Amino acid sequence: MLPLPRPALDARAVYLTCVSVARPASLRTELHQLGDQVAxxxxxxxxxxxxxxxxxxxALQHQPGGKPSRTAKKDEPKGINYHLKTTYTSRMVSAEGKGRPFYNQLLAAAPDGRCTLCGQGLADTLDHQLPKDVYPLLAVTPDNLVPACRTCNTNKRDEAPVTAEEQTLHPYFDTDIDEYIWLVARVTGPGLPAVTFHADPPPSMPPVLAARVRHHFTSLQLARTYGPQAAPELRTLSRSLTRLTPAAISEHLNEKAEDWTEEQPNSWQAAxxxxxxxxxxYVRDFSSGL
Ligand SMILES: [Zn+2]
Structure with missing residues (x-):
């Protein structure tokens, strides 16, 4: 996860701007009157x-319209929760939406344009930390919208967290997560090396945070994201190392480990x-010209 400062945007102002041109006027008035509830x-x-x-x-789940009825018919008029959810899709994501500048601003905060959830993919979407289907009042709340790649957005799924432990990390609020090194790689060999990634929080990490790190890693399927990226790096590295002495290999690997740990401690590269x-x-096998 890549920590980010909280967006400098006021939730009420963002919401009221988004709904300011809703049609018809009766819907606009109804949405406008929800400004306090959204705030x-x-x-x-x-x-x-x-x-x-x-x-x-x-208490915020399915508010203000209530939980959708299982027996609702397709031709029934859309309720207020539907209109709150489309405030995001039609008035914030849509290129013509009044709230599109907020969407662009939130997305532009992604470090190097990368996904804040995996730290690797291209941030080309915003992910609702709490799903808008369950929390319509938070559909356009800036704190609830984090830059993410499509893979993470899909993997995270639209489920509301039920315990403190079963929550993914939050880029705006878990900003001290990189004080801990929790991502580890296991390289297997000898012979052709292979690498796998695992969440292994240190004993010094508070237990609930450690559980959330594991949940984040598992639910976003980060092992699947990182493995294919690391495999060619490991192969090309292994080929180039055969030209070096064991001491030079050790020095090179330690320097890379330090540099990456400083850059992004829980990236697959650092791990x-x-x-x-x-x-x-590994040092022994590759210095011998395997
Ligand atoms: Zn991602």
Whole structure:
């Protein structure tokens, strides 16, 4: 995960701008009158997210329209929750939407244009940390919208967290996560090396945060994202190392591990080089010209 400063956007102002040209006028008035509820929901969100307790926002679920009825017919008029959800899709994501500048601003904050959830993919979408289908009042709340790649957005799925442990990391609120090294690589060999990635939080990490790190890694399927990216890096590295002495290989791997750990401590690159630097068989095998 890539930590990001919270967006400098006011939730009420964003919402009111988005709905300011809704049609017909009666719908616009109805949506406008929800400004206080949206602002209150955003304030409750901020308080819960600061404590890592987004699972406690049950009271906001399916508000203000209530849970959808299973027996609803297709031709029934759309309820207010539907219009809140389309405030995001039609008035914020849409190129003509009044809220599109906010969408662009949130997306532009992605570091190097990368996904904040996996730290690798291209950030070409915003992900709802709490799904808009369950929390319509938070559909355009800036704190709830994080730059993400499509793979992470799809993998995360639209489920509301039910416990403190079963929450993915939040780029705006879990900003000190990189004080811990929790991503590890395992390189297997000897012979042709292969690498796999695992979430392995250190004992010093608070237990709930450690559980969330594991949940983040598993639910976003980060092992699948990182493995294919690391495999060719490992192959090309292994070929180039055969030209070096064991001491030079050790030095090179340690330097790369340090540089990547400083750059992005829980990236696959940092984890890969840390694992290689600590692997005596790898240094031995590749210096011998395997
Ligand atoms: Zn991603």
């Amino acid at each position: 209150n929901a955003a304030a409750a969100y901020e308080e819960a997210a600061t404590k890592g307790e987004l699972h406690t926002l049950d 890969l080089y840390r694992a290689l630097a600590a692997s005596s068989w």
